[in-house]
Amino acid sequence: MANNAGIWHTTTLQAAQNRPASYQTTTVVGQKRTIDKIQSTSTGGGTGKQPSHFQSASTLLKGPPSLTASAIEYTDDQPLGPSEYTQRREFASTPRSTQDPSLSLGHAIYGLPRQLVANFSRLGIKSIYPWQKHCLLGPGILSGDKNLVYSAPTGGGKSLVADILMLKQVLADRDAKAMLVLPYVALVQEKVRWLRNIVQDLSREALGQGDKDDIKTWARRPDKDTIRVVGFFGGGKVRATWHDFDIGVCTIEKANALVNTAIGDCSITKLKIVVLDELHMIDDDYRGYLMELMATKMLCLSQQVQIVGMSATLTNINLLKTWLQGHCYETRYRPIPIEEHLVYDGKIYLAETTSQLLKTATQLAGVTEPTQSQLQPTRVVKSSPHREFGDPVLNAVVALANETARSGYGALVFAGSRAGCEADALLISRVLPTLSEADPLIQEKRIDLLAELRSLSTGLDRTLEQTIPCGVGFHHAGLTIEERDLVAKGYDDGVLKVCVATCSLAAGINLPARRVILHNARMGRDLVGPSLLRQMRGRAGRKGKDEVGETYLCCQRKDLESVVDLMHADLPQISSCLISDKRRVQRAILEAIAIRLATSQETLDDYINKTMLSYSADAESIRKNVRDSLADLEAMDFIAVDEFSNYQPTRLGKAIVASAFDPEDGVFIHNELKMALQGFVMDGDMHVLYNFTPVYDLGGTTINWRVFWNEMEQLDESGLRVMKFLGLKPTVMNRMLHGATLKETTPEEKDIARRYQRFYLALQLRDICNEVPIHRVALKYGSPRGAVQTLAQTCEGFAAGMIKFCEHMGWGAMGAALDHFTDRLKAGARSDLLELAKITFVKSRTARIFWDNGFKTVAAVANADPRELVPVLMQAQPTKVRLETRDEEKYAEKLLAKAKVIADSANRIWQVQMQQELDDE
Template structure:
């Protein structure tokens, strides 16, 4: 393949003897075909068609200094098989087109302004501005289900990823919030990234809507709707998640967007203080996760409590991967709706030994493979499974040493072909290391960075600049791959890095992202092509639900005309993969059945929130659980009796002479702080020990108290532990001694010994060692050590360190509540102070500055050292005064050209303006508080 100077290139490849095919490709990245423009050639099968060359003048692209490994050339992907021409002709026709010229009937009920939806005019306008002018027929049919729009019936529905399922829930939820001025709604999502994304969406959606405006456009024949008072007109959307900076309460939101944990805690609190009556709707996304081994049971606890309430709370559950929707509907007493509609067609392929087969033929493939084994036991399935099946396309072998392995060669060829055509590709890998390796090798096979359009090259240069400006330093792999439009995305990156990469991909500057499977469900990043490097995520074969989630990222309305999903299969995995591609989705079951400790938590919660206090009431509650309705726990009665006895023995509840269960102070503290009973007992023992001997001439003991008690899946590096132990000061060594940790044990472990965890005492001691090791990392962060430096010090990914810090912030809030509930006010006050330090990542003298937007940790120190030591000093500063300080605060002060320097100063001036505005708001609040005191 040769790349000539300019944008349009011809590539001639051999397909079969005597046959040549010429393809035109372009390196104009980031410019997608306008919607509605006819597509030249095939949309689904064959090489992705390159975008037409634009008649525009391109400047010389910015210069990237590239000193990486030698360039590679991706293999050609050529058509094969007699049916290709027919497939091309068929794929060029619009779906559902007919030979006649009859015009389709117009369905006015697809307009959101239709009276049957009774939506405020401003809300309809906001939907339109966000790209939703009308709804799909399936969405209309779903919303017209019995009693749904009036809030009289619950709903469980299933729709493919990218099929528009969230819109149905948004409409129902907004109607509940708008029809009652005191109404609240909760939207429950599994991941923090989804919570943050949904908060931004909903805030845009309700912008400009006041309760008075909600009355406008509503028919007079609809009495009682949207009768609001003039006060509190704005709809408040607040996000709740672990490590969040906002300490909002039940009274502070109208729509709360929450993780599983936060939603359950909010509902418990509202039931305790009897404010739950204002809750009118709860939406649970990714409902299939109710049987997740780690967190899904919280959804079941939450929903079952809502079902047990005296007042009606409309529950809406949705998912793209529900198989036994009937049992869920029975549990929630809900109307059901199922659709397979996707606005963007999805073509699925299996790639094996350089051949690309349509997924629709996998059943025939499985039949052929089975027949081969039946007819001749000596024929290897791995070598002869496809003799009767014609591939759609063939990926030529690659002469490069690095691309000899067929799966890797296919991944690179498919990704490069997508990028050259100006589309986006997601490559799902089995590990973080695999993501980075794939990003590096794909970038080496893409054209020279000087041959892309100037605006795209400039956008990539800006992305590198933005990443360098973060306090975490620039990842060397990203520095190598981004100039070629390739990046990776996994939990080892910080939240800020992932956000910048996702935004650059969405804008077209990045064309290929190599990601772990968590991206499939964790954030909304559509792609023209989804490429699975293999069928394994880690060591295990990917499940049918996750496979559907990943494939569902291919093709999104407004982004692409078609989606394509390619599963690249290794020889040893062929049988498993063929079965996987046609496998049924697993049945959703109760997560309570997998661990009796979860039944304990369920019982403790309902007793503490006064939902049930007798055995009859307890069994009535349990009768409403998915666990009981699905019949997945035949020994439920035995588990309940054992759990109640254990809760009494641990001192969490009492049983009086009237056979009534009552919570103890300790039990209420555990529920209030959102702990499992077992974890709560451990925290109680640790707090009791700290109250007898708490080290206050240092910070390590406080930070240890903040370290979460649940398993972080972070193995201790004992050699690093020993080095850190040898550098501890007297105060820190005293903490170690009080906790019962011995230097001799650390030394022995560093020499290769194995930590015994056979008994309960040994397991608890192992937990203390692990918490202390993590507390050392928190100590470094609170001493203003940059996050990337801490990551290098402990040989851990930056994103893991950041996640630890964020999780500790959420856990710290729970420990503070625990202490307050137990009457340990002095301990709570000490912990609260250090919680602010942990959030700021700074020493005490910077806490005031760290409240200002964009000023945290190192940046706060630079401001402080330059004389800006109070909120008032920054509030009264001219933003132009702050630009040199922000320049100084950059972690990498590289010399820039004059034009780049000007661009950077312009960006920093915008940032400085936001900083002064934030400081002004805080300063005004401080002055008002002083006036109130006077």
């Protein structure tokens, strides 16, 4: 662009700071402050500038001004002496394999190879629980002849049952494929690492060579005798195909697309087992219906595909059993028992069972007549002299976390918002020992963790810089993925004793704790649901580390009645999401017709009868919904009816299914691309970037119209033409700037609002592609760093769908342009750096500094001594760091280790390039 769009415009930032109010195009309840505002408030600054990080180790050792946590004491009728919490307690252990030989994984009944049993043992799993044995030995389960639905509490060992069943199938047949479906990217990545450890050194050499059609596939793979585990998720541009993995670990969307492709090309015959984890999400209003569609397709196949569904929060499991025509199993067993508590007005009430906890909460709320013996608290949190702890709920949260950490255990605190996370983490860190008081080994590890965080492209977060020396971290979506991973690892390794997280962490990642503390049990303004409450509590207790888990629900008076209702509430009954939205039925029908699973009225009826919808609604309403959906699909030109009354997918219908779009989104995308092809603006970046910005809602896109206006004023002629082409008017933006709102009552108004949203997000993508660091983009647009990173990754996945759409529609040039910008977005760089950006750790700013220092090719990096790369990496750090001599040496060691990884990565890429050159000669 003429004005160099990659530059961070000071004028925009100043204008945004002068007018911080933003106006949104959709209603968002409980709007949160930006992370930058939170940090400036927490640290006493308000400039919005990036931290300088001129902080030496002596400053870290000193830490922020200390506070004293309130003491937690027993009530008068309790025995004197140390708290029972500080003493290890004995519980009856699970029967061992010496008592019951069939609890050993090596028992002949399970038929697992010795190497697999050894791998499990190496990872700490030497035997199974009795419930796992009974579940695995259910009728037809181990043989794969019967489907299975089972429910067990969080931490009860659900995953091991599914792992054994998948590995049994894959080890029985060289051609066999298994698929594990998980709801979140973080869980997919974690599970891929786990399964790769499980299958290490396993060989299938004795299974023969497979069928003739597959010999070439195996010959193409040098690891043909190993079990290959591959992760599929939206943010990655995974090149692996159905033939290149044995166990595919997928997000819901990727799994559904993979199944569609496999049915379409007939490779589905190799699929032997599908595991649906977190099966309760099948009635999730946004994504759950895709799980239902996947399972329905499996039930429609002529071959046997074992479907295994599991969850910790299933209620009407018999409905799922009937639908999937399988075996069901339920258990409430937990290897680590949980003690539950209610904390109110500084008093801690113990409940051995949930019913007692409910009774206590009911009496506190005045619902029933109180009795002195039942209401007597076991312990009391003393009031605090510090004004920071004037709120009794906050005072209890800090005191409980302090007690846990000082006793040597891990505490997981759930807060209702990102701002709450950081505020709680700061206050908890101020009552814990400073870095100088910590064990020397822990000191070293915490300084190492700070160095790793500092070496990230975003630099060291100001709040983490204050909390980590005291052993406290926080984890929320406002942090980048790299920051969240480092914090989670630090907590899991015991470097951090307290992790404060948003409620969504309970479902998104596996971080168990000795003590789980719920700060008001809210997510934003709303009380959490019973399923999420159970998942949060389920994080208490670490197998192999703790003998007991503890949960503390800290609530205030105004919430008591709501808390009582929440605790009394049963888990929601699962039902089909297809019943609530006709568009989902349209997608279900379109997918079945596009992949030729249903082509006639008879086969379509059979398909619909195998959905969970057929067990959740009356037959007549389903028939009417199907008739209306078929008419709508035909009107939208997605399907056609031939002379034999059979259904055929149109080119557009196939393109929408191949790209995994919803039909409604597909209509909008098709219209946008058709319009673009008539007058595509090729002399700039904005039109391409706009076209691979997602069309669906990204969590309620909030537009800062002041920033938008300033960016518009700095657009070059090409960018302004794109705006005009899309119908985005400066006059409308000016009205929005002065407090107006975009109307979204008609379909046309909704489309216009969607275009403003997409263009605003495309401006952020433009900056990323032009090497503006993520933290700068976040600061410029007033968004959390993690939100900007999520936007970039979501766009990568969406662009992959757009490319497929263009290919199926015969728009190859458009697809090639989108593909190029996907690479640029992933690299965060301009075109000249794309080759360098393939190297591990070399992205965006780092790639540019490598280029500027003469390392302009992969070969140049591959042939460099890693020590030569350390000064370059030092230049690439986002801030200048003044460290003492000892810490400077440690920092250099970290960078040297990073340089070695970079050099190794470059060598591997270079070798592949040289081999390709030889093959081409």
